[in-house]
Amino acid sequence: MYNIKRNILRITAVFLVLFALFLAYVIYLQLIQSDYHAHNPLNSRNSVLSDTIARGAIYDNRGRIIAKTDEDGLRYYPFGEAMAFVTGYADKKIGTGGAENYFNRELSGKTKDLTMMGPIGELLRGNQGNDLILTVDSDCQQAAFDALDGRRGAVVVLDATTGAILALVSSPAYNPNRIVEEWGALNEREDHPLLNRAVNGLYPPGSIIKPMIVDLALENAVTDEHELFTCGGSLDVGGGFSIKEAHDGVHGNLHLKDALVESCNVTFGALAIRLGADNLEKGFKRYGFYEPIRGEIFESASHIPEFKTLDRGDIAQIGIGQSMLLVTPVRMALISASIANDGVMTEPYLMEKTISPKGIILTEHKKKELSRVMTKERAGLLKDWMEEVVLSGTGKAAKVSGIRVAGKTGTAENNSDKEHSWFIGFAELEKRKIAFSILVENGGSGADTAAPIARKLILSFEK
Amino acid sequence: MLFCGFSLIFIHKNPTISNVSYADFKYLPWIASALIVAFIIEVVIVKTKSRRCAWMFSCACFLSCLGILAIARLDYALTIPQIRWFIVGMAAFIVVVRSEKFLRRLLNYEYVLGILCVVLLMLPLIFGVEIGGNKNWIVLGSFRIQPSEFAKILLVFFLAAYLSEHRKTLDLRKKRLLFFNLPPIRFLAPLIAIWGASLLMFVVAKDLGAALIFFAVAVVMTYAATGNKSYFIFALIFFVTSAIISYCAFNHVKIRFDIWLNPWSDPRGAAYQIIESLFAIENGNVWGAGFTKGYPTFIPEAHTDFIFSAIAEEFGLAGSVSLIVIYALLFYQCVLISLIAVKEEEMLLIFGAGIMFFLQTFIIMGGVTKFFPLTGVTLPFMSYGGSSMVSCFMLLGVIVAVSRKENVNV
Numbered sequence: 001m002y003n004i005k006r007n008i009l010r011i012t013a014v015f016l017v018l019f020a021l022f023l024a025y026v027i028y029l030q031l032i033q034s035d036y037h038a039h040n041p042l043n044s045r046n047s048v049l050s051d052t053i054a055r056g057a058i059y060d061n062r063g064r065i066i067a068k069t070d071e072d073g074l075r076y077y078p079f080g081e082a083m084a085f086v087t088g089y090a091d092k093k094i095g096t097g098g099a100e101n102y103f104n105r106e107l108s109g110k111t112k113d114l115t116m117m118g119p120i121g122e123l124l125r126g127n128q129g130n131d132l133i134l135t136v137d138s139d140c141q142q143a144a145f146d147a148l149d150g151r152r153g154a155v156v157v158l159d160a161t162t163g164a165i166l167a168l169v170s171s172p173a174y175n176p177n178r179i180v181e182e183w184g185a186l187n188e189r190e191d192h193p194l195l196n197r198a199v200n201g202l203y204p205p206g207s208i209i210k211p212m213i214v215d216l217a218l219e220n221a222v223t224d225e226h227e228l229f230t231c232g233g234s235l236d237v238g239g240g241f242s243i244k245e246a247h248d249g250v251h252g253n254l255h256l257k258d259a260l261v262e263s264c265n266v267t268f269g270a271l272a273i274r275l276g277a278d279n280l281e282k283g284f285k286r287y288g289f290y291e292p293i294r295g296e297i298f299e300s301a302s303h304i305p306e307f308k309t310l311d312r313g314d315i316a317q318i319g320i321g322q323s324m325l326l327v328t329p330v331r332m333a334l335i336s337a338s339i340a341n342d343g344v345m346t347e348p349y350l351m352e353k354t355i356s357p358k359g360i361i362l363t364e365h366k367k368k369e370l371s372r373v374m375t376k377e378r379a380g381l382l383k384d385w386m387e388e389v390v391l392s393g394t395g396k397a398a399k400v401s402g403i404r405v406a407g408k409t410g411t412a413e414n415n416s417d418k419e420h421s422w423f424i425g426f427a428e429l430e431k432r433k434i435a436f437s438i439l440v441e442n443g444g445s446g447a448d449t450a451a452p453i454a455r456k457l458i459l460s461f462e463k
Numbered sequence: 464m465l466f467c468g469f470s471l472i473f474i475h476k477n478p479t480i481s482n483v484s485y486a487d488f489k490y491l492p493w494i495a496s497a498l499i500v501a502f503i504i505e506v507v508i509v510k511t512k513s514r515r516c517a518w519m520f521s522c523a524c525f526l527s528c529l530g531i532l533a534i535a536r537l538d539y540a541l542t543i544p545q546i547r548w549f550i551v552g553m554a555a556f557i558v559v560v561r562s563e564k565f566l567r568r569l570l571n572y573e574y575v576l577g578i579l580c581v582v583l584l585m586l587p588l589i590f591g592v593e594i595g596g597n598k599n600w601i602v603l604g605s606f607r608i609q610p611s612e613f614a615k616i617l618l619v620f621f622l623a624a625y626l627s628e629h630r631k632t633l634d635l636r637k638k639r640l641l642f643f644n645l646p647p648i649r650f651l652a653p654l655i656a657i658w659g660a661s662l663l664m665f666v667v668a669k670d671l672g673a674a675l676i677f678f679a680v681a682v683v684m685t686y687a688a689t690g691n692k693s694y695f696i697f698a699l700i701f702f703v704t705s706a707i708i709s710y711c712a713f714n715h716v717k718i719r720f721d722i723w724l725n726p727w728s729d730p731r732g733a734a735y736q737i738i739e740s741l742f743a744i745e746n747g748n749v750w751g752a753g754f755t756k757g758y759p760t761f762i763p764e765a766h767t768d769f770i771f772s773a774i775a776e777e778f779g780l781a782g783s784v785s786l787i788v789i790y791a792l793l794f795y796q797c798v799l800i801s802l803i804a805v806k807e808e809e810m811l812l813i814f815g816a817g818i819m820f821f822l823q824t825f826i827i828m829g830g831v832t833k834f835f836p837l838t839g840v841t842l843p844f845m846s847y848g849g850s851s852m853v854s855c856f857m858l859l860g861v862i863v864a865v866s867r868k869e870n871v872n873v
Contacts, residue, residue: 005802007687008814012798015821019791022825023784025834030747030780 056107056129058087058099060138061164061352067100077176079138082145084173085196086136086350091180099134099350102296106130106354106362128357135164135352143460144169147453152441154197156333157457160426160433162367163337163346165297167457170197199293200300202326203439206412207263207446208422209321211382212335213271214260215374216283222274228253235266237313243269243320246411260385261393263409265320272319277307280318287335287373288345289327296350302327322413332424333437335373336407339386340426340435343379345370386425395423397451400458404428407454409446418442423450427458434461493546500553508863516863519796522789523844523859527552527852530845533773537766541847548849552856559860566864570808573624580617581660583610609850611673615819616858618657618677619684623812626688657681658701671716672826672840678702679822684815723836736762740769740831743776750779766847768839772831787828790843794821800866809865816858
């Protein structure tokens, strides 16, 4: 008898400990992990909320509607494909994407505070979702989409000071108004219209990396503004390989400024070799290449090679944005915004405000500075030099009279026949400083294809 | 008397919530009769049995009512059947409690019990119908019965009787097999038979959950009776090897295990249920989405195995923690009652019943929360289903019947 009692008590103790463990796990699930899957596109709680609640509208920064719910409960997107990767889509079957996904809770009338209150929050909530005011400028967005004209590519336009995303375009795009019917076909198309190239496309940057290399070279004092480089048209990097100029050009003797303006590969290859693996890695780290943007937009991680394992030739290739380097258009827009913003990188964002149906501002964006990537003086220097690119160099096509425009073209070699066409830069408008990054896949030279798009973007603000 | 009052508050409070949510009042007479039956039983228990028993019965009624509410909310058509099963369960409870002498006598016929138990398990294998991937049902007229639910009761009886009878022999260290102390094989045979039966059930009927319960109850009760850790180690080895073999040999076991490790590999296919369950539980947060305000209907089979997820979503952490605590207290009361039993076999019987409740609760709650791989068993008193409801009340009846009347006025 005594033995059985002892055994029973032992087993009971073990079982109660198991129960306690389980209790702790449930608390973890419901308390700490509670928010973890709330944004998961597979969670049909997201889209089904719209059954009982009229989903809120989405506005651009000029107060134009870019998404709303019709009387018959359907979601309507006036800008269609042009705004596809900003608005995203919301459907019970295929789920949600874009802002519709990320701000689903707000649009459905739920806020974190209400969720925490549980059933009481349910009582406080109306049957009308909250409205969203985004940072995008529908004129600029439309101009960018039209300028790409169906070609594969992406455009990102930022407010250089605040980080507000003024345009986020990827082409070809899906039409959110018809996405349910076309879902199957869209998934099969070879030009991937569901891929957001602006934040998830990875491309070799080519020469648009050069402003950053200028900063790294001056920062680490491997050269100065007065050193005279000699370009004989080709840089021998050992092992029988060499870096050549575009169109087999020869630049002769030139300073660093001219090397940037004329995009001299020989000079930048040499600078990268002088910098070496350690300084390059530190530099790419400082520019945030190892920390993709998360949150409102979900940037793909850039592909940065392990610098220490690269040979001399590959290091030289990094200096001209080739080798194994792959970056996203939004990352390059951030770099040009940092230059325009006197060297400070600001976090890009999409949501300006959420407003309750009664007009109360529920949440408002707070500007967040990510880091200082270069000194104010260096930024000033690069601004002047990049302006020279537009005034007299490869970026002439972006010139707009009366506005200070600066930029850098890129013509990135890739594993297809035709190069990717790049243009990054900024423009100082009357009201704000805008920074942009333009990519046209297999568009050829940056000067001919991407730079003219920048001009159209700038003009869209002047209307 | 205090507990009687509590149970009434519980029972009354809950149907009023369901009154608000559902316009159709057809179920009212059913609820009324259920309440009357519950009240009468409660009074009788309080007068004739110990306070603990009264308390346990209130708990069971509370859980059943909560289950009925959750089911009414999930699938309205199932409300009345479930209330009916609740009443039938309570009737079975009375019958079992009244046949106290018979139960005590039953404990002397361990082999009859064992054979009955195996026969009951074999029934569905011979006459069985496959429902929901498990071949563990038999159809009697318009009723479908899961004999394994009732076999659980017999199993506890058999083990209690057998183990108390042969406790001394089983504990004798006559033979050393490798480094285990094991008694002669003929004394072990019935135990091995039970393990074998559970394994067979699992292989043939694909009823993983019931097999696991049978096996675990047998192991734990054997340990309780003998205190010989060899059984435990032996069972563990047996369990691990059979788990590995079945992982390799049976596809459904492999899938169950794989989706537990990584549900995101196939979120819309094999892992659909568990992912929806996790979404639901996480949606619950602290205070829950509010009754009828969540979306537990997204989970397939929410009214049977996944009823815990449904409660966790709509009542939040508050609800799920209360449930866990209530089940833990139910188990704890069983243990306390068993400790004051006079005879060994009765002590084992009550404790075995407690283990049965505990393991079922733990296995299904842990399964739906991805605490460990999911195996389908019912949540005692709450899950939809007559066999489960009636057998749980019968098991509870056994505990109450065999328990000693004590501490009435304490």
